[in-house]
Amino acid sequence: MNFYSILWVAFLVFSIGLFGVLSRRHLVGVIMGIELMFNAANLVLVAIGWAYGVLTGQIIALFAIAITVAEVAVGLALFLLIERVRKTVQADEVSLMKG
Amino acid sequence: MFKPLTLEIALTVGMFGIFLLDLFLDRHKKRVLGIFTLLLLIVILGISISKSVYGTAFSGTFVSDSFAVTLKQLFLIATGLAVLGSISHTEKLLIGREGEYYLLLLFSLLGMMITVSARELLLLFVGFELMSIPLYVLSGFDKGNPRSVEGALKIFLFGTVSSALLLLGIGIFFAATGTTAWHTTRALDELNDPLGTLALIILLAGFGFKIAAFPFQFWVPDTYEGAPTPFVAFLSVAPKVAGFGILFRFFFEALEPLASTWTLYAIWLAALTMIVGNLLALPQRNIKRLLAYSGIAHIGYMLLGLASGSKFGLEMSVFYFVAYLFSNMGAFLVAEAVHRATGSDDLDSYTRLYRRAPFLSLAMLVFLLSLGGIPFVIGFWAKLYIFLAAAEAGYIFIVLLGALLTVVALFYYLNVARKMYIDEGSGENSFISLPFDLSISIGICTLAVVLLGLYPKGIVWIAIKAISAFGQSNPIIH
Numbered sequence: 048m049n050f051y052s053i054l055w056v057a058f059l060v061f062s063i064g065l066f067g068v069l070s071r072r073h074l075v076g077v078i079m080g081i082e083l084m085f086n087a088a089n090l091v092l093v094a095i096g097w098a099y100g101v102l103t104g105q106i107i108a109l110f111a112i113a114i115t116v117a118e119v120a121v122g123l124a125l126f127l128l129i130e131r132v133r134k135t136v137q138a139d140e141v142s143l144m145k146g
Numbered sequence: 147m148f149k150p151l152t153l154e155i156a157l158t159v160g161m162f163g164i165f166l167l168d169l170f171l172d173r174h175k176k177r178v179l180g181i182f183t184l185l186l187l188i189v190i191l192g193i194s195i196s197k198s199v200y201g202t203a204f205s206g207t208f209v210s211d212s213f214a215v216t217l218k219q220l221f222l223i224a225t226g227l228a229v230l231g232s233i234s235h236t237e238k239l240l241i242g243r244e245g246e247y248y249l250l251l252l253f254s255l256l257g258m259m260i261t262v263s264a265r266e267l268l269l270l271f272v273g274f275e276l277m278s279i280p281l282y283v284l285s286g287f288d289k290g291n292p293r294s295v296e297g298a299l300k301i302f303l304f305g306t307v308s309s310a311l312l313l314l315g316i317g318i319f320f321a322a323t324g325t326t327a328w329h330t331t332r333a334l335d336e337l338n339d340p341l342g343t344l345a346l347i348i349l350l351a352g353f354g355f356k357i358a359a360f361p362f363q364f365w366v367p368d369t370y371e372g373a374p375t376p377f378v379a380f381l382s383v384a385p386k387v388a389g390f391g392i393l394f395r396f397f398f399e400a401l402e403p404l405a406s407t408w409t410l411y412a413i414w415l416a417a418l419t420m421i422v423g424n425l426l427a428l429p430q431r432n433i434k435r436l437l438a439y440s441g442i443a444h445i446g447y448m449l450l451g452l453a454s455g456s457k458f459g460l461e462m463s464v465f466y467f468v469a470y471l472f473s474n475m476g477a478f479l480v481a482e483a484v485h486r487a488t489g490s491d492d493l494d495s496y497t498r499l500y501r502r503a504p505f506l507s508l509a510m511l512v513f514l515l516s517l518g519g520i521p522f523v524i525g526f527w528a529k530l531y532i533f534l535a536a537a538e539a540g541y542i543f544i545v546l547l548g549a550l551l552t553v554v555a556l557f558y559y560l561n562v563a564r565k566m567y568i569d570e571g572s573g574e575n576s577f578i579s580l581p582f583d584l585s586i587s588i589g590i591c592t593l594a595v596v597l598l599g600l601y602p603k604g605i606v607w608i609a610i611k612a613i614s615a616f617g618q619s620n621p622i623i624h
Contacts, residue, residue: 084310091317
């Protein structure tokens, strides 16, 4: 297993996540896509840290996991608010403003 | 050792104070919180003038040089104006939640201050997120308003995706160079392989969201339309300047070997952002959406400074930040004042405004002229200097395009002025009385725009001093 094969796997996971964000209608599905993107980035960091034999990558991944949790917490609160105000959790139905 | 962190530490301590005060204050006496926040910001601004805040900490990963300190002063001024403009707004519309509002603003400010000082990607990422997450919350702060919630959803989705991109970019930069701290290895020759270019593109995309450059501008008008207006005044200026701060430091210090690549991307980004912003602003009927698109256009002009790839370009961008800060915040604060009086953000509510509020419409005229770049207010010098820098770097066509788009921009700016002064309206003629706090903040912005326009030399001098941080061009420690 080398450097580049891990990168390819990470890009694949990242792309699947991005596809999920763009194609999912349900907001929870969107946030799962975002989680996949973050995890792909963490995979790159951990793998490169391992390949270079330094701990930097793993440390950044730990920080990133904590920050992602904070971000997702805000997101879920926002989804609850949208459910309450708009009575929907479908991303494409939340479109009052255009242009 | 902690001297370079003085500003951040003072801000954090003050935030704890505000938090405690918020706990013990009676529900209807929370007005004090806004005044306390303002005092805190003024004190920190005072500290930032002192020489002792300069230096580096954490083995060089946190740097407080003249560039960082100047930008921090700009953030403090922007936050101060936003807080001053918010006092009566929060008191009226966000009863009992003022504490959260001001604390979230300050958290975002803290994130900006950290992130422009970072010379290490982990610190940069943490600061960036600390800046961004409170902005998502504040965008949806008007909980009952479906537009506010929708705007918050849009900034949240774009924001998190761009954070993921940024993290991936950090990973690839790490893969390409084997380090995340760029003060140790500046001449990153390894960057010239495809991985380095990939890291550059992904990081540029990640930062592009925060400054709302071309492909990432979709959230801007919707979020601005829904969010509380004094907060929008803050959102339209401070995080943008912070995003540029990171871009400048990272690209000039870490990615210097790739300068020929990123100036090419930046010039395209600048041109497209200018075109999209100016053209989409034309059909807008809502003042906040109009200012949102005009803000995107201004981001394009500021990117010209980065694209010119020289210290002169960066200096002129810093000048542009100052001009944009006062003009744009002022315009949004006027929008807030008019909204407070008429209950609408529609351009038609500006009809015959000069009858109802002569000073307010005069202030708005000054801001619009400054944003449009009419001579002898500060916006004119900002545009002139940035075009000069771009022309010196050889981008004559882009300068011509920019000048052409400035004329287009005048059309929609002066349309508002025409409504205020010339159009006949059948509507109300009652006099608009402004809240005290709002009139002070609008007054400060007006004075700054006019006086700095008469004496731009002072700002040029500050900008040169700020960018001289990149001049001792060896941030290398070993």
